[in-house]
Amino acid sequence: MRxxxxxxxATTPVHSEVVKTINYYLTEAWGNPSSIHSVGRRAKKGxxxxxxxxxxxxxxKPEEITFTSGGTESDNMAIIGGAYARQKKGNHxxxxxxxxxxxxxxxxxxxxxGFEVTYLPVDEEGLISVxxxxxxxxxxxxxxxxxxxNNEIGTIQPIEEVGAIxxxxxILFHVDAVQxxxxxxxxxxxxxxxxxxxxxxxxxxxxxSGCLYIRKGVRIxxxxxxxxxxxxxxxxxxxxxxxxxxxxxxxxxxxxxxSEMKRLTALRDKLTKGIEENISDIRINGHRTKRxxxxxxxxxxxxxxxxxxxxxxxxxxxxSSGSACTSGSLDPSHVLLAIGLSHEIAHGSLRMTLGRxxxxxxxxxVLKVLPEIVTRLRSMSPLYQRKExxxxxxxxxxxx
Ligand SMILES: *Cc1c(COP(=O)(O)O)cnc(C)c1O
Numbered sequence: 314m315r316x317x318x319x320x321x322x323a324t325t326p327v328h329s330e331v332v333k334t335i336n337y338y339l340t341e342a343w344g345n346p347s348s349i350h351s352v353g354r355r356a357k358k359g360x361x362x363x364x365x366x367x368x369x370x371x372x373x374k375p376e377e378i379t380f381t382s383g384g385t386e387s388d389n390m391a392i393i394g395g396a397y398a399r400q401k402k403g404n405h406x407x408x409x410x411x412x413x414x415x416x417x418x419x420x421x422x423x424x425x426x427g428f429e430v431t432y433l434p435v436d437e438e439g440l441i442s443v444x445x446x447x448x449x450x451x452x453x454x455x456x457x458x459x460x461x462x463n464n465e466i467g468t469i470q471p472i473e474e475v476g477a478i479x480x481x482x483x484i485l486f487h488v489d490a491v492q493x494x495x496x497x498x499x500x501x502x503x504x505x506x507x508x509x510x511x512x513x514x515x516x517x518x519x520x521x522s523g524c525l526y527i528r529k530g531v532r533i534x535x536x537x538x539x540x541x542x543x544x545x546x547x548x549x550x551x552x553x554x555x556x557x558x559x560x561x562x563x564x565x566x567x568x569x570x571x572s573e574m575k576r577l578t579a580l581r582d583k584l585t586k587g588i589e590e591n592i593s594d595i596r597i598n599g600h601r602t603k604r605x606x607x608x609x610x611x612x613x614x615x616x617x618x619x620x621x622x623x624x625x626x627x628x629x630x631x632x633s634s635g636s637a638c639t640s641g642s643l644d645p646s647h648v649l650l651a652i653g654l655s656h657e658i659a660h661g662s663l664r665m666t667l668g669r670x671x672x673x674x675x676x677x678x679v680l681k682v683l684p685e686i687v688t689r690l691r692s693m694s695p696l697y698q699r700k701e702x703x704x705x706x707x708x709x710x711x712x713x
Contacts, residue, residue: 314629317675321515321607321668322464322492323633327558328517334561335519335554346551347542360551363560367524370567371490371509372500379525379546380556384491384512387525388415388458390547391487391508394533395456396423399485403453409433409441409470410651412460416489417647420458429453437653438600439468447478456485461499462492465648465664466599467608469497476505485531491515491523492605495566497574507531513555517669518562522555569669577606577667580676584609584665587680592687598652598662607667612654615697616661616690624686625663630679633664 318326338359344352346360364375381387396406408420410432420430431449433441441459457479462469472488479486487508493499494511501509508531513522527533527546539548566573581604585597594614613621618634625632645659654662665679691697 315675315678317630317678318670319630319632319665319667319675319679322605322664322666324514324520325517325668326670327519328562328565330565331518331558331561335558338553338557343553346553347540356553359557359560360553363556363563366560366564366567367511368526370495370499370563371511371526372502373509373526374529376544377501377526377529379527379543380551380559381523381525381547382521382552382555383514383523384413384489384510385415387510387512387523388413388487388489389419390525390533390536391510391527392416392419392456392458393423394536395458395485395487395508396428398533399455400428403451403455404428405431405451405453405455407431407433407446407449407454407457409435409459411435411439411463411465411468411648412458413464413489413491416458416460435468435651438603439463439466439598439648439652440600440603441470441475443471443474443478446475450478450482450484454482454484456487458487458489460489460492462490462497462605462608463599463648464492465646466610466652467492467605467666468600469493469603469605472504472506479507480505495563495570496605496607498570501526501528508533513559513562516562516566519555519558522552522559524559573669574606577671580667580671580673581607581609583673584667584676584679585611587676588683591680591684596654596658598649598654605666607671609665609667610662612649612658612662613687614658614661615694615700616687618660618662620690621661621663621686624690625682628682628686630682633666634662 342355342359344356346357364378368375368378406428424430435441459470459475461472476486485507488506489510490499491510491512495516507528509526511524514520535546537548542548542551588611596612598610622634645656649659649662
């Protein structure tokens with residue numbers, strides 16, 4: 314059976330070149346980068362090369378990169394650290410309703426500790442309004458955090474416009490770029506961001522590794538205390554396999570960015586078009602064009618997302634319903650609710666995120682099996698049967 318992995322926004326397979334690099338630093342250059350002897354210096358060289366590679370993808374200086382345990386830690390560090398660093402100037406913070414839980418839960422923690430948070434709504438395509446953002450700013454606003462690309466629906470926020478405003482007003486600006494780093498162009502200077510989060514395992518690197526870009530001059534307190542590593546921002550002997558793997562992965566996605574964007578956009582559009590042409594009663598979620606190249610998110614009426622996922626899995630296709638983090642719980646995704654979907658429609662949603670190993674044949678295969686699965690599941694759905702019967706009788710008792 315064909316195996317088609319369409320869950321690249323949840324995690325990615327580790328690139329073979331990344332595995333080779335990690336292996337070298339585990340077996341040959343395994344020293345402590347803080348040691349001054351040659352064994353340590355070899356590791357130190359690998360650490361600093363990784364920092365240069367990770368910085369180059371976003372037009373940053375290597376010394377502006379702090380290595381962390383991943384996107385979640387970087388988001389916490391930027392938001393909680395940034396809020397406390399500026400608390401003498403005010404207590405108001407701004408974010409959006411569609412952020413990743415690493416961001417939302419950091420803000421929830423700050424709310425418990427006396428900060429006031431504005432959660433900006435989004436329109437039905439998942440975009441914030443720049444005017445509404447501007448109007449939400451108060452004299453007491455000290456920090457804004459906004460994701461670049463939404464991990465569920467792929468919508469790309471107007472970060473450059475928001476960054477121009479925060480810069481003008483002197484407000485600290487953090488961007489969760491986990492879903493854009495290495496996937497679409499990201500330039501910290503063009504976007505005017507002060508802090509930016511990236512994660513290794515979303516770009517074919519190892520898990521448990523990521524970074525926070527912190528613009529030169531921006532000061533935030535550190536959560537951990539110990540040695541002088543990572544400029545004391547994140548002390549402790551470095552996670553060398555994670556860091557060098559992240560560096561190699563960053564180098565590869567940086568080189569392939571333009572060509573992969575083109576290729577994945579074409580595959581995404583082919584998949585979306587194929588589904589639209591062959592399956593009725595669906596809704597495409599997210600913005601049509603301001604969208605991550607490899608993201609397809611569709612709601613299928615009269616179907617449970619979980620049944621869809623399990624049926625696809627039996628055909629060798631790995632995808633996700635709404636959000637990876639909410640699978641296992643019955644709560645519909647907060648992102649799908651924020652774009653205005655009812656609970657019922659949100660439950661019938663499927664996210665397919667494409668990556669570097671996906672081919673045209675993979676898409677053809679999905680377009681063959683998916684309509685069959687949808688037809689079968691709908692034939693078992695009482696709501697769908699009632700709707701079909703209604704249409705035949707042309708009755709108006711239409712069911713949602
Ligand atoms: C995956 C993800 C994170 C969390 O990153 P980890 O490295 O898994 O902790 C944060 N934000 C977004 C948008 C993500 O997609």
